[in-house]
Amino acid sequence: MKPIVLLTTLTLLFSPLPAAATGETQFKKRCSKLSKSFHAANTDILLAEYIARGTNITLPEPAARCPTSFISLADMCRLRLKVTTSSTSRVIVEVFMPTNWDSKGKRFLMTGNGGLGGCIQYNDMTYGTSLGFAAVGHDNGHAGDTALPFLNRPEVVKDYAWRALRTAGQVGKKAVNHFYPSSIKKSYYIGCSSGGRQGLKAAQEFPEEYDGIVSAAPAVYFQSVIAAGGQIFKIVGPPGSPTHLNQNQWNAVHQMVIDQCDGIDGVLDRVIEDPMKCQPRPEKLLCGPGQTWDSNQCLTAQQVLTVRKVYSPIYGNDGKFISPRLNPLTKEFVGYLFMYGGVPSYISEGWYKYALYNNPTWTIANDFNWNTVDDDFQQDLFGVGTDKTDLKAAKNKKTRILMYHGLADCLISSENSYRYYESVSRDMGLPSSQLDKFFRFFPIAGLDHCTSGDGAWFVGGSVQYSTAGALDVDPSDGVLMTMVKWVEQGIAPDTLMGRRLVGGNVTSEKAHCRHPLKTTYKGVGDPNLASSWECRTA
Template sequence: MRRFERLAENLPGAGTARTAKRSLAFSAAITALAIGLAPTSARDSSKAAERCAALLGISRDGVLIERAELVPPGPTPALPGAKPRDLPEHCLVRGVIDRRTGVGEREFGIGFELRLPTGWNGRFMFQGGGGLDGQVMPAVGNLANSPGLPALARGFAVASTDSGHSGPIVDASFGVDQQARIDYAYNALDKVTNESKRILAEFYGKPAHRSYFVGCSNGGRQALMASQRLPLEFDGVVAGDPAMGFSRLALGEVWNMQVVARISPKDDAGRPIYSRAFTDDDLQLVRKAVLARCDGLDGLADGFINDWKSCGFHPRELTCRSGQSEGCLSEAKVSVLNDLFQGPMTTTGRHIYGPYTYDTGIASSAWRGMKLGTSATGEPNSADSTLGLGQFRYLQLTPADPDWDPLQPYTVEDLLERIRYQGGIGDADNPLLSTFARKGKMIVYNGMADQGMSTPEIVRWYQAMIAATGEPGREAVRFFGVPGMLHCGGGEATDRFEMLDAIVDWVEKGRPPDQIVATSSSMPGISRPLCPWPKVARYSGGDTNSAASFTCEE
């Protein structure tokens, strides 16, 4: 009993008489209910429901618990594109941290959700977000590429956050507010991690014995940010397709618009029609040429470009010869394609973000959707011109500039100067992990055909991390490229793999992932090993459909 009294006495703000009284009452409620954590009867479920409801009594400065109720076993909340799964009985907690009124009288606050299974395995997982966040997604522990159960169904307690603002995941207008920028960059992760761990300990009567962070896309950026700004909080981190150099990635997206505009036909008002810069036949031509050049470098021509480091494809190979009009690309198209895959560079030839690897994904609707869109008018709908441009204007430029024109003349050096302030707090590319690497482990992965994230960019960070952190960094972090995979899944790829099990085994059993077997969501019966950089999967003989026929080699 004394353990729970000490817990209440140590709550922030417990020095005031009113707060101390409420804290002791909360302590008494928890003490009376802290009997058994895995209900097997109606009586046990009733006690769990009371323990859960008691969390509404939490009284801490800046923390408001809006909901705390026991949820019976049932299906996962409806999420676009997510397969319904059965979830166990759990305590659902929703709250807000540091609610305030900000710029433009807009209401802000760090929204969060925490789900605490009554059959707890002793682990905590932070579920990364996506896009520009703005929504508290159900904290069920959905895993971007896993064919298995969500983390909550495996017994993990799971937290999620909206990163400090409300709105659609493509809306960057919150970026006019200084604190909202900070919350989105990293502060919400810190606050929600801290509060979730405290609530968890209050509900179960003890802390989690292991903590994990798993995310993809912006969730991958957050995962890296957790290792860099919260190096003592997480034992294991999985960062998928991470938007790590976020400010420079955004610069690349708006730079793409100017590049593609060079060959786009114009509407009557002189606006570029981006979708018509390349035809589908053009992109298929490139896909086939890339496969012909690079597919067999791993010992088997099977549609997977495993040995991407040796792939020397250049689009100039497809330049039309004199009199040729089909089965080739014009010099202008070759130039634009090369620039898109190189990414923006300084006048001294240094990559700002990029380059990208040539892979089969260039012929996908995802690549078209990112760079070109489908609009047949001068009103663009590509991701670069909507999400990319919006977040560049509102979130990356300092100060925000809602009217900034991506087609105006500029130098990338000037843009680098204007984005460096937000980049300093929001880019998750710090290579120094000397504290994290003492006890933490991290898996980073990226789709080789990702239409937005650059694999060579991630490899440069990885090499810089080893240089800055030393051998502990090499022992603590592994990077896996996924041939053919688009952003966080899809493509002509083995895009289904189990990273949560891999990181748990590494952290808790000391088994580093020398390879991770992956299957395909689009090609039944196919499996391949994913190999830690700098190794790649090479065919060693046998069943061409089986991962067992490949070995990881440099």
Template sequence: MPTPSRHALATACAAAMLAACGGSDGDDAATAQQQCEALARTAVPATSLTAVYQADGAVTIQNYALPAHCLVEGKTNERTGVDGKAYAIGFRLRLPDQWNGRFLFMGGGGNDGSLGTTIGPNVGPIGGMKPALGEGYAIVSTDGGHTGGRGADFGSDPIARIDHAYNAFDKTAVNAKSLIAARYGRGPDHSYFSGCSGGGRQGMMFTQRFPAYFDGVIAHAPAMRVSSGATIAAMFNNLKLTQIAPVENGSPILSKALTDADLKLAAGKILERCDALDGVADGMVNHFQACNVDLAELQCTGAKTATCLSADQVGAMKALFDGPRNTAGTRLYAGQVMDPAIDQPGWRAWTLGSSTSATPNSAYNTLMADALRWEFFTPPDPDFAALDFDFDTDPLRMAATSSVYDTYADDKLTAYQARGGKLMFLHGMADPIFSAHDTVDYYQRLAANHGGIGAARAFSRLYAIPGENHCSGGRATDQFDALTAMVDWVEKGQAPDRLLAAASSTHPLFPNRTRPLCPYPQYAKYNGTGNVEDAASFTCTAP
């Protein structure tokens, strides 16, 4: 029997509408466009769809020319909320012509409210990485059930709260897989999730509520305790820093509570005590478990000068590293990790901001206080002032949302582990909002429920990222390909014993530096010889 021609295959695909040969090398642009546009007529429950074909190179995002693909956007469960506003679960799905059989759900972040680029994280060799869409992944993202970007006033609607907690992500995953099957004639061979911050929380949520959906989940800096712990810490840290801020025209100026020079003093003390604990002084603290610093060593003995910190400044910083407590002394959340990247812009943006007026612009005061007022308090309290947080009573107002939103409590993941799912945690040691101590605590609890860290590493691993602020930046090698490592783990059984990470070529402290990211509790130790800038000179070592 003769082999069908490419034209015959393409015609057959078009006639079958969205048959299994969709996305093959034999698809010409015209047929691919027809198949794409037909997706807008796909029956997806309670969902309206649009589908637009984007030819190879026709769209550029972040200086990357996207490959030929079908852009599908949808709205599920459109309705009017109790606040009179329009709501829907919005999603964006990119379906490449050259599909590799994999599905990737890109997590959101912050208060969600937008769809993002939906091109995936960078994958491939360090120095030559490109967005996952370019490697053939079908990729979806969602707005979490509301629009409006960083604003959290959607929290006045009870259904929007549930959508943002879990329902929007459930519906989007199901819809995306249905549309993938419609486009290619089959569902994905393997499904993955990757997200940071709120996206990390969403990934954890899938392993708990919907354990059958994904084969591998990457949870970077997960906001696992955001509505019951991290937001309390944000209010606590904000209060402590505001209390020591200089007063100008009758108002404290938060950004001046600690100058950049003050933060460099503290960072220098941390480096002095802890930098060389991994075998080399290189401006990073790899062996964070052994790092112990008393910032009181920097306290001025007299008037404040450029070479010391005031007693108030030392006290405030100690409070940040210790973590929030109520008046009874009960700890309400983990403190921050002592990492020298407290002198970096990413740390300042969250804690102090840059505003020189009486109106602070730190993320504690904008993003976190907004989420607290509208979503994390039940009922919402739109007029709540961040500095009025009561550490004895206000945490009780956060319990209801925490019960459906936070993901720190389930430390067994029995169903996810039983079906062979893999879970990868990553966390920056200098994260100023979600403490890496909290993720370490969760991982230790998870490991204890699975026979210890040695046994738990068969399905779950945690990688500390020295010097990284929230999700990226800092004194860090913060460029890495966790997705390919996860794919190799799931599909080839090759567990990631280390992740190769790099600093960018424009990093102000160590351009192009590479380091291994090691599975906890190991850390990257210098071998004693070799180029200090090269990951090959470091070995993942048990403490």
């Protein structure tokens, strides 16, 4: 019997390994060899390693306001690069390449940034790899969500404005095409806020880089967004000033808006389908003679005027239009922390201080005025305004653009996106029936800035996948795969499916209609069901 045992043992030892095991081994070897095999101009390889699905990666040097770790959602190869963009600037690029890329469509996904742009969006990247995309992220030319690296370094500002995005996209594609046996078939982009602006910058200046661009809550008209952040502080003032409202008072304002506007769309759900129809009257909260906040939960005349100014458009020198009003129904806690809390917006102050004026002593409290805003518009550093409305190149390249914006956004007014869409329509001479062949806009009622909200806010978009329960939602009708269907199958979306996630559970659904159609309650049926809503002409 011993020879039989020996024969069996030898058979096991010298039998070919299963194809899956062989493929995995080869994948790991190719990944580890990237540090020597991959070459790109002005590029240093910082890391090349295989990461198994479920691995928790702690980042050794987390930057200000940036993630400190991420969890891999796919078996993948991670490549980290440093690309020199000038003698005084560089971009850190991460490339995640999953094992199943070839079988999942050979797709490339570029992710955007947020705020002042120095954080890699690892959550967007890992989600992309879970769907089989080779995903790329970058730090937009500096570490951390801070403007300090801009000080006396115009090349870093240039990276922030557009160059880091283009550089990362190009080197990322080169890495993906080098690593896999076959080449990229389709390229996509997804980003929100500053990332939304980056997406539209690509559509305006280098649309040939992407087949599909998803731009959420874009900070286009960049100088307007920055100016609004400065002016809100001037309107509200610091704690203790007669114009200031504390968080409880803003909560009362929030409820006042709900009481006055929630029923406009026919459903009492703390969500406004068309904020344009909502004109809040804060005088409802005005104290009468002898009344106070402590005794009657009311506001002084100066505080009421603060609310009215916050919910009014902003005009500068010579009556020049600067920015639309803040959305009338923002989530009070986010709004309070970032806009009403008695401290200037770090984004606005950082931009003026370190990028525009290169003056560390400059402050919004002491130095901001309409001349500041005029200076910013006039200089338009490296085209950061991102206000070009001629998208002919994108149209001719057949680049698809899907823009969406939360109608409860507390940081960037959703009216900014309406303004951009309509300006593109006018300037290109294209009515919606023609413009929508390559550029569609979806207003999302009940969505705050990029994520969260009281409505069906979850659309599978940028930065939304850190929410509990998000990964359990079928991705097939999420915004990214919706874009894939538009690009690869020619199925243009008329609606964007949204869901409300509470405690990890879906509590309502709604198919948000593309502008200029209006998402309208049918008048009957459970408003938490998508079937109770329809798209109607305005």
